[in-house]
Amino acid sequence: MKKYFSNPSFLTGTIIFASLLLFLLSGSIFNRCDYDAIDTLNKFAASSKEHIFGTDYLGRDVFARILMALRISYSVGFIVMISGLITGIILGALSGYFGGIPDSIITKIVNTQMSFPGILLSLMLIAVFGNGTFITITALYIMTIPKFTRIARGGFIKYKNSLFVTAAKSRGAGPLRLLFVHILPNIVPDLTVTATLNFSLSILSESGLSYLGLGIQPPLSSFGRMLNEGQRFILQSPSNVLIPAVFLILSVLSLNLIGDGISSVNQK
Amino acid sequence: MEKNILEINNLSIAFEKKELFSKKETLYAVENIDLNIKEKEIVALVGESACGKSLTALSILKLLPETASVKSGIIKFDSKDIYSLSRQEFQKLSGNELSIIFQNPMSCLNPLKRVGKQIEEAAIAHGKTKEEARKMALEILSITGFYDVEDIYKSYPSELSGGMMQRVLIAMALINGPKLLIADEPTTALDVTIEAQITDLILKLNKTLKTSILLISHSLTLVSNICHRIYVMYAGKIIESGTTSEIITNPLHPYTKALIQTLPDLNIRSKKLNVISGTVPTLKERQNFKCPFYDRCDFRKEKNISSKCKNKIPDKTFVSETHFVKCCFYKGGQNGTD
């Protein structure tokens, strides 16, 4: 574990991520304002004791909205990442370990999906099923499956014929045991890197969707939405754009740094 | 008396490591070695892996990795101190009068360029025109034993076998008729039949082109067949040197003796192969002031001289004009510090 922390990239990323989590936790405890409390008389208020980050164009407390946005980004990102990870491992095992026809089918589908620009897929689903948090999560989940499947499949192919697997097989281990007890621990490093990078990608994609007004719907706040709303009034209150932008960039940056750090330590 | 084409005096090479939260470390990989090669000679530098022989070769061509540097000593090629030459001056020598071939032929050629073009590069870099270079390339390819030179000229590295690639690399190194060729374990990555081909080629080139050769290897058998003189290297130091017959018939250093004994003799039927117990000390472990072979030396226990060897670094003892050894048993040896 120490070798990860001596990597500057990983260290910085973890510090930022931990700070954001801390901010989220402490902020939620101490926050008094409601994120959707409209108070048009008080719009564009400057930073004050009551409104630490000021208010937006509807008089809503920016601090509370940032907390909500963080909460949503992290929850959506996390759920998408975990589901994508599990699905990817299963599909990767099916196609990488067992090979044959399931492999060709799965690979073809994965490759076809990767030829759609990511956002497009989500937009298609939203077009058909409408907006909302659930659809957003599903769309992002579908977006991440191919990435996890590819890495998992590569890993299973790499290890399925290695000596320790053959040895375990000769001792009578069945396929399930081989896959998950023997091979899986070896691909965990690569999967972790993919997981962190996909986490950050999900946060980015979600913000892109909510910027367009799709995805997460009001009154829930999300970084993209806050940026879209702030854009119209950028001259009157640049902080309404700056603050969500900074938090969004920091969330994504911290995860990218962590992923980078892990992959450079693993490469050595 | 032929002059020295290569003269190395007191050469030391060290690695410098600097990690994020620790001190800077200087670890010596090669210490105070002397090595000479005369014109038209084939000289061997023999030793186990990690004894510093490849680093020595790289230092002669100024190709040391970024973390390593020459800490002391002089390397003279054709009476010129190469580390005092400017970059342009040295570039004129490198690939021209002085060249090198490396251990792993498969990775030594640019996979994206045709072989012929890569051979020509060496000639063009030293002033030849494209037509001249092409002619020279085809000529040197046939000298190195290829029959279908045009085919080889047009092919990509991925289309050649290991043995062919090594011959291509030899051709590339010799196209400008160098005075010295350094061959760093040229046959280690190849199988035995190809090994014979390559060593024959090297012998032939030495005879016809009069090129001096520094042959680096871990195989005494290989070098004893073609070399005039042998330097034995261990843990960064040269511990014995002499003509091939002197070393093979009268090895003096316990390490050399043990090496000779490990060569399987087809005439004697024995149950076990002889081995030298233990492993080469790491760079850190070598920093102790004592004979580098101390930990693995059975000889000192036999002759009961352990107290002598323990804190002395042996000095050169000349047993004949050409044969010297660095071992406390044979007199010589200073106290402690170098």
Added chain:
Amino acid sequence: MNYFIRKIIDFLITIFLVTLLTFFTFNILPGNPATAVLGPDADEAQIKILEKEFNLDKPLYARYLSWLFNAAHGDLGTSYRFHQKVNSVIADSIGVTLSLSIFTILLTVIISIPLGIIMAVYNKNPAIKALELTDQIWISTPSFCTALLLIFIFTLKLKLFPSMGFVKWSSDPGRCIKCLFLPSLSLALGSSAILARYLKTDFLEQKNKNYVKTARSKGLSSFYVSTHHILRNSIISVVTTLGLILTEILGGSIIIENVFALPGIGKLIAISISSRDFPLIQGLVLYLALFTTSCNFLIDIIYSLIDPRIKRRHV
């Protein structure tokens, strides 16, 4: 030759799957698109007419085949919202998106290649190390964020570039570039950061390889070795990455066009989604997916031309 044929077959299969995916996503929806368009209080007779017009009375596979057949002949149906042929609606916007994409790729290549090389060659320099840090920040910034930043600086404060609208190249090239500059830059900054990093990593990796040592031992100058040997091999990774980035750029341009109010495909997609104009969305998705698939296919072919090892590996 075998390699090319294999690749073409793959390409055709992928296109087929793309059309399947596109069609069925939009046609498995329960409920009646006709009512969606006309509203819930529509007249029975009007619904029947619209259904006939959109072939909704036929079974699913028949509709797929007739759509595919028409599509192959260039007819993608009629847009619900615009009441024009889908093709002509798209044709008006495609020029904008194409100009944006081309300009973005140009900017990306112009910025990233020198940047990557500098970062590799001078990688011990502390100033360059600081640059690498900012690199990470650019990668983590979504393109619309960069866009907002650029708008703030260049449009509002410096009043140099417009932040809205579009002028055709044919009518006013100067103004056209001005309108495209900020949008392309927003996309290009993120992509160049990624590309430059890939180039730098690959360059440094190649630098330590044996064939570089061999080249240097031949007495070649370091400039020659860097360009003719190292760079030539690193370009491969650049080409591959460019293929991946292309897909991202296209996805990003959907959002960027909405930020800068450019009348391109991205804006059309947003409009068509909010008005549930299925023929239009279908047509748009098909175009985009086919475009990216073809680009990836081309990149594969280019890759095999540069690297002679690829053909051998597959044979």
